Amino acid sequence: MYPHYLFLDFDGVLHPGNKPGLVFTQAQLLEQALAGSTCQLIISSSWRFHYPLEELKQMLPDGLAHRVVGRTGPALAVKHARYQEMPWSIAQSACPYIASFFICNLGFSLLKLSLLQH
Numbered sequence: 001m002y003p004h005y006l007f008l009d010f011d012g013v014l015h016p017g018n019k020p021g022l023v024f025t026q027a028q029l030l031e032q033a034l035a036g037s038t039c040q041l042i043i044s045s046s047w048r049f050h051y052p053l054e055e056l057k058q059m060l061p062d063g064l065a066h067r068v069v070g071r072t073g074p075a076l077a078v079k080h081a082r083y084q085e086m087p088w089s090i091a092q093s094a095c096p097y098i099a100s101f102f103i104c105n106l107g108f109s110l111l112k113l114s115l116l117q118h
Contacts, residue, residue, distance in 0.1 A: 004038065007072065007086050010045040024059065031063035043071040044086060 008014075014027045041064065043056055048071040057065040072085045 004040070005069075006034075006039050006041050007044040008041050010043075010047050024061075027061050027064060031061050034067065035063070039067065040069045041067045042086075043068060048072065049075070 008030075010024075014030065015023045015025045043053070045056075047056060051059075053068070053071055056071070057068045060068070075085070
């Protein structure tokens with residue numbers, strides 16, 4: 001069975017995007033929602049332009065950090081760039097067999113994330 005991947009944005013998902021100082025306040029909720037799943041994370045946040053992958057992982061709770069397997073690549077200058085970066089990243093990855101992927105860039109709900117349990 002091939003793993004599920006969640007492309008994870010930080011701003012607006014793990015914390016409010018418009019409130020400086022309140023970073024990763026929702027990270028524990030995502031950690032709880034993914035408990036029991038084999039879902040792996042790929043960071044698609046703009047934070048990837050400012051921090052190396054290992055540093056990004058250190059910012060996350062352990063329950064999320066150990067799931068991080070990569071980050072999306074360079075910014076693409078195309079319409080709907082964030083969406084286009086994800087399939088590009090899959091195509092560039094060492095794992096061409098991806099069962100499914102989900103995009104988490106505008107918040108999340110336990111109902112939506114329950115899809116990752118299957």
